[in-house]
Structure formats: C-alpha cells, structure tokens
Amino acid sequence: MAFKLHPPRFLSLSTGLRAGLLGALVLPVLLAVASPARADMDLPLESPIVRTMMNQNWDELKRAFLGGTNVNGTDNSKQPLIVLAARNNLIPAIDIMLDQRAKVDQPDPFGNSALLWAADQNNVEIVDRLIKAGANINLQNRQGVTALMRASEKGSVAAVEKLLKAGADVTLNDYTGRDALSWAQAGGNGKIQRLLEKAR
Template identity: 35%
Template sequence: MGSRTLKYGLLTVALLMTGVVMASDKTLLDAVRNGELGRVQQLITEGAKLDDRSLDGSSALLLATRENQIEIARALIEAGANVNQKNLIQDSPYLLAGASGRNEILQLALAHGADLKSTNRYGGTALIPACERGHVETVRLLIAAGVDMNHVNRLGWTCLMEAIVLSDGGPAHQQIVSQLIEAGADLNLPDDKGVSPLQHAQERGQTAIAQLLRDAGAH
C-alpha cells in the first residue's frame, strides 16, 4: 500500500469517527456549492440534514459563509443550522464570518447563538483576525456583541497587538485601534516577550497608532 493510499485511508477512518458525512446525502452541500438558493430552500423544506458535513468537515452553512452567499446562509441559519459547528481546521460559520468580514452573515450568526468565546486554530476569538485584517465594521460588530478584547491567542497576542504587529498601520487599522481604545481594551498587555503594543507601534514606524495609544495613556 502506497503512502498516499494509507494516508487517505487513515483520514477516512478519522472523518468517520468524528461524524463527518462523506458519501451520504450530499445534495444540500452540492446545492450550496452551486449557489442554488431555491434548491436549498426546497431541500430545507423537505427535511435535509442541515449539519451534514463535507470531506473537510465543512457544513453547508460554512460553505455558504466562505462564498459570502448571504441569502443561502440566512435560509440555513433561520432553519436551525449550527453557527458554531467547526470543520477539521477549526473554522465555524461564526468564526469565518468574523475573520473574513462577512458582516451580514456575522450579524445573523450573532443573532442565532454565536459562541463569543469560541476560538480558531490559533486560539483566537473572531475579533482577533478581524482586527488583523482591517475589517473596521466587523470589529465594531464584535465589540458591540461583547467579544473579549483582552483575549490572548497562542501567539501571545491580543486583538490590539494583531492590529499593530500584523498590519501596515494604515487608516483602517488606525480606526480599529481607536475603536479598541474607546471600548476600553487593555492598552498595555504585552506579548509573550514583554513588548507592549505601544513599543511595537513605535518600532514599526506606525506614528499615528503610536500617538493614539500615547494619548490614551499607554506606555
């Protein structure tokens, strides 16, 4: 048996043990992949299993979120699809919507039981990648929802830290830092090496962000 065949066989066993649907009713998943809203609605009415998953563990709702298929996502969520169901790499519809700036789907997820404490494969909340990627409105939605602004991921970074360390310090990230300041984020939580957000901003020449932090009392 070749290594590729063996690897596939082991993956198949693992997927079956975790409840991933491989060859059962893929009709709903296919309808979502094809962007067929009417077909999705019909299948929901006929009692399709909303949380069946594809080979990588993605539910129909996660597929819809990935492609920003807002109306399909709405139909699935309102029918009871799980907004917190994760695939094999720990993405869920809620987490992916936050990380990708899918704001309409994010709002639906927040209104239908999103787990604000849920974390991705890096140990981060939805707010952390939203800050990193400069999704200004997404950050506003997540702060308003009550996501912990001081959560530290496995890299040792908060959402404020990622808005600095993994950004160019441009206008979008300046707005995000301002939002975090206004909402009461801890401005002095250092990384795992003891370096503060202000120090990172200064080292990277992010003068506008550094000034925002100093004006707010960071050190």
C-alpha cells in the same frame, strides 16, 4: 566411501515461497482496510454550511441556522464559523451569526477570536460589530497577542481608537514581552504610537 545425505535445498525455498505468497495475499487485504481511512484524511469534505457562507449565499445561510444548523460550528480545521467570516471580511455573515447569538469569543485552534482576526484584517466594521456584541477586548491568543496589538501593527487607526474606547488594555504583553506600543513601532504608524502612549 560413505555418502552423507543432505536435506533437499528446495525445502527452504518452498518455505520462502509460502511466506511470500502469504504476504502477497495478506498485504493487499491490509491496504484495502487502511485505504479508506487514508483517503478520508487526504481528501476532507467541507461542510455544506461553510460552502454556503463562503459562496456568500446569505438567504440560504439564514435558513440553515433557523433550521437548526449550529451557528457555533467549525470547519474541518476546527475554525469557528464566526472566525472564518472575520478572516474573510464577510460582514453579512457576521451580522447573521450575531443575530443567531453566536459565541463571539469562540477561538480557533491557535486561540484567535473573530475580533483578533478582524483587527488583523484591518476591518473596522467587523471590529465595531463584535465590540458591540460584547467581544472580550483583551482576549489573548496562544502567543499572548491581542486585537489591539494586531490593529496597532497593521496601522488601523480607526480600529485602535475603537478598541481603546472600549477598554483595551495597553499594558498587556504578549508572551515575548512586547506590548501594543512595541507592535505599533514595528508597524511604523506614528499616530497609533501617540494614541497608545497617551492611553498609558
């Protein structure tokens, strides 16, 4: 009776072990190479100028700009310094940056200017400063929203009056077809609605 010889089974096992060992060696190397990039994305380090401004260290902020720090710089999410100041109601920071000729209409990634944020935050003092600095009253963000629309919804009578006096266009529509009066109606302020109706 003849016997048929089969290849030893440990050969495929040995091949599998070699592949496994190779993977075990290569994978950590790949992870080691990739890890720093992931760490940078997960743990962004904010710029010193942003920390200085948010800590309200005005003397240091002035020195930084006089020393060459870009007044039109942005944070790690691409928000301009002047927008950050308006969003956080930092009037001294606005004054310092305007003195350094900051771009008043520099938008954030969504197209919002400092003026639009000042109107959104109901900060009439910043609205007034930005208008006097030459801000574009009718600038629209990526949704077509203007500073007048935001002030109208938020019920800021003083901001609406300033914007109208500066030439804000009451006939502009956002990209859903709503004008400033529609925003005012959503906010429920009757005086603002009357101001806008009169300005038409």
